[in-house]
Amino acid sequence: MNAKKNKGERPPKSPRKPGKVKGKVKSATKIARTVLGRVIMGRHGNGMRRVAITGMGTINALGRDVPSTLEAMREGRCGIGPLEFRDVERLAIRIGGQVRDWEAETYFNRQQIVLYDKFTQFTLLAAREAVAQSGLVFEGELGLRAGVVLGTAAGGMNTWDENYRTVYEEGKNRVHPFVVPKLMNNAACSHLSMEYGLLGPSFTVATACASSNHAMGLAFNMVRSGAATVMLTGGSEAMLCFGGVKAWEGLRVMSKDACRPFSATRNGMVQGEGAGVFVFEDWEHAAARGADILAEVVGFSMSADAQDIVMPSAIGAERTITGAMLDAHMRPEEVGYINAHGTGTAANDKTECAAVAHAFGHHADRLMISSTKSMHGHLIGGTGAVELLACIMALRDGVIAPTIGYEEPDPECALDVVPNEAREAKVEAVLSNAFAFGGLNAVIALRKV
Amino acid sequence: MTEIRDRIIQIVAEQAMLDPSELKLEMSPQDIGIDSLGLVESIFAIEEAFDISVPFNANEPEKSEFDISSLGAIIGAVEKLVAEKA
Numbered sequence: 001m002n003a004k005k006n007k008g009e010r011p012p013k014s015p016r017k018p019g020k021v022k023g024k025v026k027s028a029t030k031i032a033r034t035v036l037g038r039v040i041m042g043r044h045g046n047g048m049r050r051v052a053i054t055g056m057g058t059i060n061a062l063g064r065d066v067p068s069t070l071e072a073m074r075e076g077r078c079g080i081g082p083l084e085f086r087d088v089e090r091l092a093i094r095i096g097g098q099v100r101d102w103e104a105e106t107y108f109n110r111q112q113i114v115l116y117d118k119f120t121q122f123t124l125l126a127a128r129e130a131v132a133q134s135g136l137v138f139e140g141e142l143g144l145r146a147g148v149v150l151g152t153a154a155g156g157m158n159t160w161d162e163n164y165r166t167v168y169e170e171g172k173n174r175v176h177p178f179v180v181p182k183l184m185n186n187a188a189c190s191h192l193s194m195e196y197g198l199l200g201p202s203f204t205v206a207t208a209c210a211s212s213n214h215a216m217g218l219a220f221n222m223v224r225s226g227a228a229t230v231m232l233t234g235g236s237e238a239m240l241c242f243g244g245v246k247a248w249e250g251l252r253v254m255s256k257d258a259c260r261p262f263s264a265t266r267n268g269m270v271q272g273e274g275a276g277v278f279v280f281e282d283w284e285h286a287a288a289r290g291a292d293i294l295a296e297v298v299g300f301s302m303s304a305d306a307q308d309i310v311m312p313s314a315i316g317a318e319r320t321i322t323g324a325m326l327d328a329h330m331r332p333e334e335v336g337y338i339n340a341h342g343t344g345t346a347a348n349d350k351t352e353c354a355a356v357a358h359a360f361g362h363h364a365d366r367l368m369i370s371s372t373k374s375m376h377g378h379l380i381g382g383t384g385a386v387e388l389l390a391c392i393m394a395l396r397d398g399v400i401a402p403t404i405g406y407e408e409p410d411p412e413c414a415l416d417v418v419p420n421e422a423r424e425a426k427v428e429a430v431l432s433n434a435f436a437f438g439g440l441n442a443v444i445a446l447r448k449v
Numbered sequence: 450m451t452e453i454r455d456r457i458i459q460i461v462a463e464q465a466m467l468d469p470s471e472l473k474l475e476m477s478p479q480d481i482g483i484d485s486l487g488l489v490e491s492i493f494a495i496e497e498a499f500d501i502s503v504p505f506n507a508n509e510p511e512k513s514e515f516d517i518s519s520l521g522a523i524i525g526a527v528e529k530l531v532a533e534k535a
Contacts, residue, residue: 092502267508309486
């Protein structure tokens with residue numbers, strides 16, 4: 001569904017030529033570098049392009065679009081509740097941030113549903129909202145210069161689950177012919193490229209809980225480097241099915257009652273589901289067509305702990321937080337808000353707080369850090385995308401989403417975690433953390449426009 | 450009861466890659482060289498071996514109803530769970 005009713009998109013002024021950039025901003029190079037790399041027009045001193053966010057979309061346990069999700073975050077509403085799906089009574093963990101009363105038929109026709117796993121459905125729905133908001137129409141050269149990079153950890157988990165039942169539990173020897181194209185991790189990315197005619201670089205990354213931050217970081221770098229003019233990016237997850245939750249149960253890190261990040265009473269994570277999709281666009285391109293720029297993506301860093309398959313490392317997290325600020329030419333004192341990874345596990349939250357304390361020094365006591373997973377649950381591969389909405393809300397609306405479920409301070413998490421109630425505050429720069437199982441870290445930095 | 454004890458010692462020793470004779474009942478999982486992931490795997494093996502369900506959350510091991518402070522404590526807790534099942 002193209003957003004044809006929106007204002008037409010003007011073609012770029014001239015084809016990009018890599019050699020051309022340098023000379024054009026040569027005189028500005030020195031100045032730009034001294035003013036922390038912030039720039040004149042749409043380019044950085046080193047010829048890199050600035051990256052604008054011009055559209056956002058979501059579906060998650062808090063709402064089926066951005067306005068309803070942000071409203072829930074402002075109100076500190078909890079989207080976590082009893083899970084509803086087949087065989088839930090055989091689970092020890094029976095709560096989650098589920099998208100309630102989901103009926104795919106409301107949004108997709110029969111031919112689409114046979115090809116779209118729930119994680120693809122969520123992605124397409126979020127993308128419709130994001131693309132409509134951006135006002136872009138991907139025709140002509142823009143289609144060639146636009147791509148998709150998405151994150152997911154489990155891809156079409158519901159499709160795996162349903163079809164394993166068919167062959168193992170029901171003993172059938174035949175499955176639907178589209179099982180493979182439906183469950184593959186890149187299905188959502190491919191359907192998005194097809195829906196909008198995006199002909200440029202398109203792929204999916206899977207780094208567990210950091211998947212969508214990695215995806216958005218890569219999209220950012222592709223636009224910044226000039227490899228693409230527009231990237232649709234974010235991530236999606238739909239793991240709330242019997243097999244998906246049963247697998248997580250095994251690790252014994254899940255809470256049976258609530259997600260309470262940073263609280264001394266926290267007792268584990270709670271899974272969520274849904275998607276977040278954003279339009280990352282070359283700043284000059286966005287400005288030239290008069291687009292409403294929601295925020296600027298200014299930095300990204302990723303790293304590996306190279307240490308443990310599940311236990312996080314404070315050093316790895318700190319390195320990545322610092323790396324994102326360096327990449328953004330951002331001083332620690334500029335950061336007003338961090339959307340935490342904040343899973344609500346004993347290990348993550350204390351490790352993350354230690355990392356933030358080290359990375360920011362005295363400023364750690366002045367900034368705000370909250371975990372919105374307390375409201376929408378942990379969307380695993382899609383979580384960074386939904387959490388970026390809280391970052392944009394902080395920059396644009398001056399509202400800091402709270403960490404709900406907070407009951408009791410933990411000396412090992414002694415930061416301003418914005419407990420239970422949203423707060424009004426003006427912030428100029430924000431970070432969004434993701435620290436995945438496997439020790440893979442990805443932190444993204446945004447600035448206010 | 451010795452059957453339960455020997456089976457648990459065997460499970461824990463296998464996890465720690467030690468000979469069962471090297472384990473002492475007063476040793477904690479840390480003493481034995483078992484980390485949090487190893488503990489979770491050992492508990493899974495115990496559940497499978499005795500067909501019981503062990504109430505253990507890795508986020509709050511000390512608050513858990515299941516005492517994991519030492520090998521002896523684990524054996525005692527499992528014996529109790531097995532007795533409750535019977």
